[in-house]
Amino acid sequence: MPVPVSQRACKVAPLHHAAEQRGPTSPADVRRLSPYNFRMPSSNTLSATPRPKLLVSVRNMHEAIQVADSGVDVIDFKEPKEGALAPVSPKIWHDAAAALSHHQLSAALGEKEDAASIAPEIPSTFRYAKVGPSGVRSRDCLRDLWDSVELPPGVELVPVSYADHLPANCLAPADVLETVITTGQKRLLLDTFVKSGESLTDHVPVEQLAALVQTAHQAGIWLALAGSIRLSQVTRLHRLGVTPDCWGVRGDICRPAFGEGVRRTGTIHARLLQAWVDAFKPSCDALTTAGSESRGPR
Helix, strand or coil: CCCCHHHCCCCCCCCCCCCCCCCCCCHHHHHHHCCCCCCCCCHHHHHHCCCCEEEEEECCHHHHHHHHHHCCCEEEECCHHHCCCCCCCHHHHHHHHHHCCCCEEEEEEEEHHHHHHHHHHCCCCCCEEEEECCCCCCHHHHHHHHHHCCCCCCCEEEEEEECCHHHHCCCCHHHHHHHHHHHCCCEEEEECCCCCCCCHHHHCCHHHHHHHHHHHHHCCCEEEECCCCCHHHHHHHHHCCCCCCEEEECHHHEECCCCCCCCCCCEECHHHHHHHHHHCCCCCCHHHHCCCCCCCCC
């Protein structure tokens, strides 16, 4: 049985002391990971790119059934009011496993030791389990964190990297990707830690994002992108060669609750959800021609 991260030599730093952490992912980081220079793709390259999957995050069974009926590829469970990767109740996991057994299901496990403590409760019918790196500032400790998460057979670990890694007090995306590659992990989600309305591209420039995606694919890593992303941004990024295996969304398909301005903690709106689903259909060209006109989700 793996030794808990908290009992090892790793020092998990508090979230509010990131002064010594490195700055945003630098071009040097990307060049170090990637043996080539990124070039803008041609239209022929874009048309040949496999269509990405769509992951939608839900907080309860009502939303899960709504999303399942829409034809979304992956249904992801998390509690948006509690943080970037806060888990829902294990009861919801088991209800989903019983009611949605023919769908690909994903669960957010939270950060650090919390993830390890609840990981065994995930139903074996779930496909993915996401673990956040906040407070983990070395590659050795990151590896220890992933090793400490014991999942049921058939459930795949999805390490998470935060584009806004300074407030999360963790490694930069390029470092997390390199650790994923060197440790033999197969998947990575790049998300945002602080849900203030700033999106993924507010923290990682498009050229660096494209290089990270290409580096991941060159290494055989399945990569998902999320983080207050609008459908119009997905359209633009796809044109610029940012073509991950999966896009994750919540805020852009939600309406805020009465008296609140934060969309991701509101309720899923059927029309907004359908716009995303339609854009990801194989018969639709929306990923290269159109996007939503909504303001930045939070």
